[in-house]
Amino acid sequence: MLVNAAHMLQSAEAGHYGIGAFNTNNLEWTRSILTAAEEEQSPLIIQCTAGAAKWQKGFKVVHDVLVDLMDEMNITVPVALHLDHGSYEDCFKAIDAGFSSIMYDGSHEETFQINLDRTAELVKLAHSKGLSIEAEVGGIGGTEDGVTSAGELADPQECKQIADLGVDFLACGIGNIHGLYPADWKGLSMDRLAEIKALTGDLPLVLHGGTGIPTPMVQEAISHGISKINVNTDLQVVFAKATREYIEAGKDKQGKGYDPRKLLKPGFDAIVERTKELITDFGSNGKGWA
Ligand code: 13P
Numbered sequence: 518m519l520v521n522a523a524h525m526l527q528s529a530e531a532g533h534y535g536i537g538a539f540n541t542n543n544l545e546w547t548r549s550i551l552t553a554a555e556e557e558q559s560p561l562i563i564q565c566t567a568g569a570a571k572w573q574k575g576f577k578v579v580h581d582v583l584v585d586l587m588d589e590m591n592i593t594v595p596v597a598l599h600l601d602h603g604s605y606e607d608c609f610k611a612i613d614a615g616f617s618s619i620m621y622d623g624s625h626e627e628t629f630q631i632n633l634d635r636t637a638e639l640v641k642l643a644h645s646k647g648l649s650i651e652a653e654v655g656g657i658g659g660t661e662d663g664v665t666s667a668g669e670l671a672d673p674q675e676c677k678q679i680a681d682l683g684v685d686f687l688a689c690g691i692g693n694i695h696g697l698y699p700a701d702w703k704g705l706s707m708d709r710l711a712e713i714k715a716l717t718g719d720l721p722l723v724l725h726g727g728t729g730i731p732t733p734m735v736q737e738a739i740s741h742g743i744s745k746i747n748v749n750t751d752l753q754v755v756f757a758k759a760t761r762e763y764i765e766a767g768k769d770k771q772g773k774g775y776d777p778r779k780l781l782k783p784g785f786d787a788i789v790e791r792t793k794e795l796i797t798d799f800g801s802n803g804k805g806w807a
Pocket of ligand 1: 540601602694747751
């Protein structure tokens with residue numbers, strides 16, 4: 518059974534460790550991430566964007582694959598299924614499909630007031646159904662059309678306004694960006710993180726763009742109040758690398774090496790190993806039902 522992500526993140530905030538929120542793209546992804554979390558006895562947030570759900574033919578498929586795998590694999594650690602960067606409309610669809618947690622990303626709305634109003638509405642809806650909800654203040658930069666924008670710094674007063682609506686955890690830009698970081702990236706702003714934390718108290722904060730941030734910097738951010746670390750690209754890169762090595766070694770041409778169960782296995786194993794490493798870096802190993 519799925520749980521919402523509020524309790525596990527409150528425990529992480531109080532215990533000064535982080536919980537990885539890993540994006541899934543398909544059945545192999547979900548199975549690898551579950552395998553890693555179970556082996557490390559870590560609470561887990563599996564998340565999915567609307568785009569990745571569309572690829573899998575909808576939020577319900579993503580949900581059903583996860584809960585069926587949890588049953589078949591006898592998963593004992595708490596698992597939340599979270600909508601990543603949902604639009605207002607996506608939130609309703611994910612709730613209907615059985616997601617246990619949603620993110621409403623109102624940072625792209627025309628005004629901050631719209632973000633505020635819609636977040637308030639969705640907080641009430643999510644909580645009435647026992648779900649947890651994440652909101653976002655300020656945009657998280659990233660690479661669009663080959664141009665990488667600098668990471669934004671969220672306005673601490675806006676963070677407080679959104680926090681006061683009763684969201685369960687909050688994404689705020691502190692110089693982080695999605696995708697791979699450019700060579701001249703200036704790093705996370707611990708000062709801005711401290712300013713936001715001072716106004717939002719024990720609310721768990723979320724670090725998007727978890728790929729490629731030096732481990733000591735992520736750990737410093739965790740010690741300053743980051744409780745959820747979103748990771749997507751990192752697992753895509755290790756999957757692609759392992760698959761490339763398999764093919765470049767000509768293994769798909771040996772025997773039945775073209776069988777998808779063989780072809781996808783190196784990538785599957787690479788995701789398991791990398792997820793386990795990240796869980797240990799964030800410190801949630803052994804925290805099961807803490
Ligand atoms: P990366 O792809 O940079 O790891 O970011 C993931 C993320 O923040 C999902 O919301």
